[in-house]
Amino acid sequence: MTSSGAKPTADAFADISSPLTGGRREPVVRRGQKGLRDAPAAWLLIAPVIVLFGISVIYPLIDTIRLSLFDIKGLAPAKFVGLGNYAALFADATFRNTLLTTLIFTLGTTLISVSLGWTLAMLCSFAPRHTLPFRGMFFVTFGISEAVSGYMWINILRPDKAGLLNSLIGSVVPGFQHSWLGDPVTALWSLIFVASWSGVGLPLMLCFAAVQGIPKTVLEAAYMDGAKPMSIMRHIMVPLSMPGVRVAIFINLLGALRAFDIIYVMTGGGPVRATETVGYFMYRESMTQFKLGYGAAATVVLLVAVLVVSIPAIIQRTAGAK
Amino acid sequence: MSKFKGVCGRRALLSGLATAALLTMGGAALAQEVSGELVILQWQGGTDLEMWHEVEAKFTELNPGVTVREFQPAGGQGDPRAGIRTVLLGGEVVDIIINTWPAFRVELNNAGILRPVEEQWASFGWDDKLSQSWKDLGAIDGVPYGVTYTYGDRSAIWYKTAQLEKAGVTPPTSWGEFLASFDALKAAGYSYPVVIPAKYWAHGEWFETLLLRTAGVETAAQLARHEIPWTDPKVRGAMVKFKEMLDAGCCANPATMLATEDPYPSVFRAEEGNYLLMGMWSNAALKKDYGLEEGVDYSIFQFPALGMGFDDTTSVDTKELVVTSNGNNPAAADAFLDFIIGPDAANIMGKYGYASPSTAFDTSLLGPVQQTAVAAVAEAKVQFVLGDLLPGDLVDEYRIQLQRFLQDPSEDMIDTVLAAIEAKAATAY
Known part of the structure; x- marks a missing residue:
């Protein structure tokens, strides 16, 4: 909360001069402008996380749902049973x-x-x-x-x-x-x-x-x-x-x-x-x-x-x- | 004519001897020729594993061209079948699997994983080492798949000798003596004469031996195959005997039984109970973990006679080796099967206190308790532990329902419990 009690907006945070930038005012990143231009770099940076998330969460989740549609007992061949x-x-x-x-x-x-x-x-x-x-x-x-x-x-x-x-x-x-x-x-x-x-x-x-x-x-x-x-x-x-x-x-x-x-x-x-x-x-x-x-x-x-x-x-x- | 005959006879004899010598040498050469890597899927731990490593070491010493690689499935401390299935479904190729569940052998065979050993049985002459009953125990529809290498008596009751002496009780031989001994033991200060650790599975042991002693091995085998229903009067008869034992004040309250996982402290440390129906692995546990002397501090007696015509029956468990159909080294696998029932392996097992069914086994290597058990099994009609013969779904329900019976051992509950097991059995096969 600010001293006035009002909640700060995201834009307000964007305008704050960071000590790391030497007090220079960074241009405000508007949705749909610079964000889009940086999209390939952003995707590249988050790609490892997406890949890991896909391997460790999404794939097991989908495979569990797939398995739940089969009747599998021991080493016997799986039989599709739908929602059975x-x-x-x-x-x-x-x-x-x-x-x-x-x-x-x-x-x-x-x-x-x-x-x-x-x-x-x-x-x-x-x-x-x-x-x-x-x-x-x-x-x-x-x-x-x-x-x-x-x-x-x-x-x-x-x-x-x-x-x-x-x-x-x-x-x-x-x-x-x-x-x-x-x-x-x-x-x-x-x-x-x-x-x-x-x-x-x-x-x-x-x-x-x-x-x-x-x-x-x-x-x-x-x-x-x-x-x-x-x-x-x-x-x-x-x-x-x-x-x-x-x-x-x-x-x-x-x-x-x-x-x-x-x-x-x-x-x-x-x-x-x-x-x-x-x-x-x-x-x-x-x-x-x-x-x-x-x-x-x-x-x-x-x-x-x-x-x-x-x-x-x-x-x-x-x-x-x- | 007679001369000619004699020449022929000598020639025949000589050629026969030469052939035999060649065969013997060939056999020896064949035995020495096995080489390469032998992969064994093994899941044992503790003393079993120590023994197993010595067995493997002896095999590689006799077959220097062979290297043994063990494949240990994950989660081997509990029921290792899930781990074994995962390994096999994952595409791992092994030559030999250690198995102790007949129902699992059938599952492996149905999945096309096993290779029958009928030809090997004849060519290696295993009939000389294993009796027909052991061969039958490892067979599926009359075809041998498993080679049994060790077994245990599951109808032996363990006790601490000093406790029975203190109570003036001699090991009971009849059911009546057994029930009568409860009062004497309680009078001597023991809270409950029979310790039944019913948390997971051990309560089934009593029912299974009672079934054998009241209805025989054939009935037990029929029940395992679900050829008779669980509501059959013969099955009910075993439950009635179980109830008789509970009514006689054998045991702790149901809640204590159902919370007990490890029964040994109650008998051998806390001195609360006296009798324990448990497998032969108890021998190693009592010697190693409790520092007791076999035959001196503790001993066993065979399940008391019920006088119903089936007192010559005993429940057993076994361990067997099965070979896979896709193994990379079938020759070495067959050689290992031959070795495991030979004198070298059998006597290593004996040194560790495990009984081998092989005729090559020197039973004098065993301690007095194991010798008693071996003699009892040798004289008995044996049936494999029922719980290991039932389909997985059913064995779970069977044990849960027996727990319900322990909570309320009434006539009505017997019927309820058997009906519930039967309902599950109807869908489990």
Whole structure:
């Protein structure tokens, strides 16, 4: 924002003299003028990126969609089945169950990690310097690989006496023993908790950054007007932290939708498929059963779900950009 | 006449000896003549891999003209079949594939990847080294494709000797004794006598041996081919016996079973459980990872007799070598197959604690536990592990449904579970 509070335009940025140009005023690049004259050079410069993007994203995407139209089982020859895999997929009770599990897992982890991350960010923002180590520790969990944290939590949630959680509860409730990952109900919620634990660092940092971005003058003015901490939080910090919350929700939703590692390590989709998400279903069908066409169809469904989540967020994030 | 006859006889004898000598020399020369690169698609790890490398080294020592190149598919730690398929679909050319799943052998053959070894079986005289039953085990529609080089008893129950001694229990030989031992073991302080790690697949072991012992190998083979439905009363009978064991208080609560992946700590470290129905790879794990002495600290007993007329049956797993139809070095591949069931390879395997089905194998190389297992398999009618015979789709459903049964081992659930497996089987073949 400019000092006057008005948003600067792209043209205004183009007119700013850069220190790198020695203060000389560069001519404004107008759309359709010099841009067109430079087109070959521009294409040449972005060609490597386009080629890499094509090889690593576009080609696999198109090939996955192509595979999803074939019935491929093991080493047997592929048979074209059109949309048959999709019809079979939605008729498959197991797949429908994985959709529900994915929904619960995605909403559960997003809700817990974002709300916890946001709450911690609000609390930390009152004493930014003193809470630095605390924020650092939380963010470290975001950096731990899901496989590693999965193995760590398997031991914490062990069903026997060696399990840390059972020991802790057992010290209060003698004789307590529960198989957190073997009970279909607690297995899914244990996974949601673990995924939220490792995901809380990012919302914390994003929300904290958003709060730190609030101009000091606004907060000082509020204090001078006699606003109490709760009022400042309610009327200033909460609304102004929302951009961070939105980004955190978006990133968490995408991560949870595609979740695989932690499920693979901790439960293998069990017990009795209670923790099987679409990501794991896709792996099982494609890699264990080697039903590549069927697995590819599940991948496309997951892709559509990711797009449904992403597109509104991308549109919203880029709405103001030219 | 008699003189003439005698001359003829001597001439015939001499020419016969000369021919035999030539053939022998020719054979030896043939064996020495194999050369070039031999590509083996191998996916083993740990002790299996150590043993395998020694086997390969011995082969190249005997055949100096051959160099062995291993091709290891990615993702070999879990089920390596996906990796093998990827390698083959990717156009990689190999001479030999190590295989342990009969259903996968059929898949490879249907894709035109395998070369039958019927002629080699006759020319190398493998009938002298492998019995008909091992030949049948590696055959598809009567044509041999796989040469079995090692096998394991999958109907052996592992136990820690000190635990049974403490509880005053002798290894049970009958089903009744087995069930009765649960109370004695619990009284001695063990939480659950039978450890069933049901997270992925091991709960199927109990059902499979119970099926063999209640209905025999023929029924199990028919079920594997889906010639009888899963709702057949004979299959149900095995489930009823399974329920009997659960009702007798054999096991931990279902949630604990379904969360248990590694069963060894429960028996051999935490001293919570006592009996474990598991493959012979346990031998290496207990010796190497737990530092236990075979036959002293731990031992096995064969699955207890049910008295239903099928107590001479045993579930087995095997590893076999199959040769490819597009391999670049078929001569070396055939020579390797001949070598793997010969005395040199068999005795290397024995040194590592693996049993070879070859007649050239010296069983005295094995430890006491393995010797017990080898003797049990030798006397039994064997059937391959059911889970490895079923189509991939079905085996997954079969294991999931058994997990449901463990959660609720009731008569109604038996019917529900078998009906669900049958519904999947109807579309899986």
